[in-house]
Amino acid sequence: MTAPALPSDPAPPPSTAGVLREYLGPLKWQVLGLAALLLSGTGLNLLLPQLLRRFVDNAKLGAGADVGLLARLAVFYIALAIGVQLMTAGATYVGARVGWTATNRLRADLMAHLLSLDMREHKERTPGEMIERVDGDVTALSNFFSQFAVRVFGAALLLLGALFMFFREDWRVGAGVTAFTLVTLVAMNRVRKLGIEPTRLERESSARLFGFVEERLSGLEDIRSLGAGGHHLNSFLRTQREFFTRSITSWRRRSVVWQLSMALFALGYVGVLSVAVGLYAAGAITLGTAFLLYQYMSLVEEPIDQLTQQLQELQKAGASLGRISEMLALRSAIHGGQGELPEGTLALDFDDVSFSYAPEDSEVRGVLRGVSFHLPAGQTLGLLGRTGSGKTTLTRLVSRLYDATSGQVRLGGVNVQDVDLQGLRRRVAVVTQDVQLFQASVRDNLSFFDPQILDEEVEAALHEVGLGTWLARLPQGVHTPLPTGSLSAGEAQLLAFARVMLRDPAVIILDEPSSRLDPATEALLTAAMTRLLAGRTAIIIAHRLDTVARADRILVLGGGEVLEDGTRAALARDPRSHYAGLLRAGALEQLEEGQGVLA
Known part of the structure; x- marks a missing residue:
């Protein structure tokens, strides 16, 4: 500890x-x-x-x-x-x-x-x-x-x-x-x-x-x-x-x-x-x-x-x-170590992790309390829970935006607090719900102004996430200025996916990636997400169950504690599980919406 x-x-x-x-x-x-x-x-x-x-x-x-x-x-x-x-x-x-x-x-x-x-x-x-x-x-x-x-x-x-x-x-x-x-x-x-x-x-x-x-x-x-x-x-x-x-x-x-x-x-x-x-x-x-x-x-x-x-x-x-x-x-409370993460895909482990945003908080009032789970390398975890249950906080501990108050977070068996900060954040990519775009070219928005990234790499990343047609319409290609507010929510999310493609990380965290999308755009995003997550360890935070339909494992948080952890298929078959209850509630909601349309 x-x-x-x-x-x-x-x-x-x-x-x-x-x-x-x-x-x-x-x-x-x-x-x-x-x-x-x-x-x-x-x-x-x-x-x-x-x-x-x-x-x-x-x-x-x-x-x-x-x-x-x-x-x-x-x-x-x-x-x-x-x-x-x-x-x-x-x-x-x-x-x-x-x-x-x-x-x-x-x-x-x-x-x-x-x-x-x-x-x-x-x-x-x-x-x-x-x-x-x-x-x-x-x-x-x-x-x-x-x-x-x-x-x-x-x-x-x-x-x-x-x-x-x-x-x-x-x-x-x-x-x-x-x-x-x-x-x-x-x-x-x-x-x-x-x-x-x-x-x-x-x-x-x-x-x-x-x-x-x-x-x-x-x-x-x-x-x-x-x-x-x-x-x-x-x-x-x-x-x-x-x-x-x-x-x-x-x-x-x-x-x-x-x-x-x-x-x-x-x-x-x-x-x-x-x-x-x-x-x-x-x-x-x-x-x-x-x-x-x-x-x-x-x-x-x-x-x-x-x-x-x-x-x-x-x-x-x-x-x-x-x-x-x-x-x-002022000095940061987060200091990097000297270690390095193993090459290749990384497993993720939380070992009795607790966290409080205010150091004086006791563990009883903490955002996370005694969270433990294991995510095998290359698998996707669907993270579910009510608002305020600690989902986003949990993912922030992986990239060390914050450090756990107690317990250990490990990637590839290595405590993240022992790893060089820059090296850790090169291997862990986060796509937030609100994508930050800059008043700069498409290329600079994807490369974060890194001149060493080639134009061809940027173009390949855009094609990979399904934005090839959109790119073809730009008058100056990847050098076209991207004014703030010029993209839809779906296009902004796809651009964020392309950013991740350029970095080629080992671990990907997606925070509500389809919360504001229409069905057609969500289908395009789902296809891009499938390509993005292939061969990588991933965590997907979602309120909509369709977003985690392809997850390997499901973790349900409640009040900062793990309510449920298991494979998605096993939890779906267990009628007593929280996940199965969420699936039944979602199916009932869809049925009521359909009856309302028929009426």
């Missing part, structure tokens, strides 16, 4: 530094190139006010000014200004490339991680919430990454350079401006923290909004047919109102940073201009130097302004990174 398959505790969320190191580390050469561009641009930017000072001081001489020198200074100033713009453009390009490359890797890893989680995690979150994690949160990070190095690192360099130049001109002015800068940065950093929690709540509201829209669009047919559109619209407005309210609150908290910056720099400019005017009036500095002090003050304001804007982006990125880290910290 195996230990209960409880969900594993989430791993500690990756640190911010850890995530940055993981995704920016491989781009170190591009980051170094970016640093070179920023250093060069900063140096040129700091040189421009020096040229301006010389120009102003020489121009002030009036008739005695050196016109040639003024012309050379003007040309040099323009050339350096163009150089600064080119350096800035280059740094912006490289920064965007670094940011998007890093976050595209993060997006791909996050998507792969979400796909690797077991079904328990997916049941707790809507698809819309998952989309918001992969797209919304990562996009917020990509905007931050693509500009962070350019604007924050570049702003820091420019700020330090400007302060150095202030000290170079007059240590007293440099000390005053440095003190002002430190006070401004400390104040903004404290105010910045006000926006982190509201931003996190804003992203959570966005995720709920995405989830709400996704669920309602999925159930649009039911909502319309039941006339519930008004109710759901009101619910949407409430969800939208919560998102709007939290967005406004978050924006207001984040805007405090730049509002404080504007107020502080108004005081800073007044202080620098007052000092410059006083020193000029006292004859301590030239007019050009007064202009220079003003220019360097603007070079202090510019990087702090950039830092202010990036602090708001940092708030968004911090909230997104926290949510992404939480998602990356």
Whole structure:
């Protein structure tokens, strides 16, 4: 007996530094190139006010000014200004490339991680919430990454350079401006923290909004047919109102940073201009130097302004990174083993298997309780029972969408928990009642976008399930786009059969394959099913007895327990069996329908 398959505790969320190191580390050469561009641009930017000072001081001489020198200074100033713009453009390009490359890797890893989680995690979150994690949160990070190095690192360099130049001109002015800068940065950093929690709540509201829209669009047919559109619209407005309210609150908290910056720099400019005017009036500095002090003050304001804007982006990125880290910290409770399944057709065994969707459930409340049966290799099992008896749950344990709470599920004599997950799912194919089709070509729908599968193989699979005539009508053959909703339920089921044909699995599970079909389509499906199941071990879940008329064995579930297990022929002959009772009830129903038609 195996230990209960409880969900594993989430791993500690990756640190911010850890995530940055993981995704920016491989781009170190591009980051170094970016640093070179920023250093060069900063140096040129700091040189421009020096040229301006010389120009102003020489121009002030009036008739005695050196016109040639003024012309050379003007040309040099323009050339350096163009150089600064080119350096800035280059740094912006490289920064965007670094940011998007890093976050595209993060997006791909996050998507792969979400796909690797077991079904328990997916049941707790809507698809819309998952989309918001992969797209919304990562996009917020990509905007931050693509500009962070350019604007924050570049702003820091420019700020330090400007302060150095202030000290170079007059240590007293440099000390005053440095003190002002430190006070401004400390104040903004404290105010910045006000926006982190509201931003996190804003992203959570966005995720709920995405989830709400996704669920309602999925159930649009039911909502319309039941006339519930008004109710759901009101619910949407409430969800939208919560998102709007939290967005406004978050924006207001984040805007405090730049509002404080504007107020502080108004005081800073007044202080620098007052000092410059006083020193000029006292004859301590030239007019050009007064202009220079003003220019360097603007070079202090510019990087702090950039830092202010990036602090708001940092708030968004911090909230997104926290949510992404939480998602990356989730761990699946289902782990693959190292074993392999035997070649060829596989027997299936359930040995005293119990299962509960909630780990805290006792076995008395479990979905399955003490289920045991043996299905010989190459035979077909018809799985019957009332709704809620545990039929679908039983089949999910075979492909390990869930693990048994206790007991063992074995394929070919090997415990499925000891087998590599990918290897197991290559050998076990499941055709659900609701077939998922993609807005892609027929080929991609069958191959699941696997480029290694040949067109000829796809065509052969379609002919095998009886869709050769349908294929001949397609204008582009297997490359014809397949819009969602363009197929009937029967055609969708046959396409799902063709998918299985391409995989050639050892075990096939069919969940209500003919529940929504008319008799003519069901006959076509039955013929395809016969070819599909030949030489394979199979489980067919059915409510209609005609679906399991060719099954070798019958298993009847009730309340999560095995009520009956045996060969179909033997159970049909036994008048006391549940299966025989179902056959009599079905025959009586058909007779009553026939009498109703005659009447």
